[in-house]
Amino acid sequence: MNKISPLANTHKIGLYGNYEAKLETDLLSIREISNIKIFQLFKYKMSNMDLSNLFLEGHKFPTKGGSSSGNNSLRIQWQAPNIWIIISENKNISHEIEKKCPGSDFAITDLSHSRAIIEVKGNDALNVIKKGSPLNVNNFVKNNCANSVYHGITISLDMINDDPITLNIMASRSFAGSFYHAITDASLEFGFKTI
Amino acid sequence: MLEIKCPYCGNRSQNEFAYGGDATVKRPELNSMISDQEWDEFVYYRKNPRGNHLELWHHVSGCRQWFKVFRNTATHEIIQTMEMKENP
Known part of the structure; x- marks a missing residue:
């Protein structure tokens, strides 16, 4: 039996958005956290x-x-x-x-099969959150977590690292596609690589 | 847009919450004879005051807890928020 992760058919590896003339280390990095x-x-x-x-x-x-x-x-x-x-x-x-x-x-x-988790890593990770959520993340530090909404989708946000800023964002599996597109659309202006 | 202080999560935007009604309404005692008028008042009639009002709110996109908000319906000032067991 094959396990299909929530974003298996959505998440494609590559460089997207405003990535030209930028160092790869300056780009946001987005990946699906699966098999957990x-x-x-x-x-x-x-x-x-x-x-x-x-x-x-x-x-x-x-x-x-x-x-x-x-x-x-x-x-x-x-x-x-x-x-x-x-x-x-x-x-x-x-x-x-x-x-x-x-x-x-x-x-x-x-809840292993009922959630989708996206990791967003990079200096602009909190700006991605600000573009879709009313949550005040200005004072967000490592080992802070919060539940909120992102473009109307209920999310759980967890900062697992602050250098570089690494956020785990969790949403219901049924919203995985919309949630992924909302996150990646907000990341376009910063440029991002998917891994 | 209101900023509401959830007693468990702190200050959050109003769009994480759902309004849950008047917190002063009390259900009639169980197993006691009550008139239609008393039942009507419990189910339908609300005071809807202009001024200070005790309300129920649900942090539906946060910790999913119910709590009370004491606020002024004319100025929208939130005077106090508290857990369900507390009173202003």
């Missing part, structure tokens, strides 16, 4: 579990609104009070989650 695991974790209201001792692959669960934790291969994003999204390249992350987060305290939902 995405889980939503919800802590029950009646649960008394102390989150300060809860770590996943050595990373703490963020309890402050708008913050995320992790590294390039694992992200834990705060979504709402007692709700997190876990994005991991580790195919066995579900076992780890089940071990750390018992079913008596947490509801775990596998």
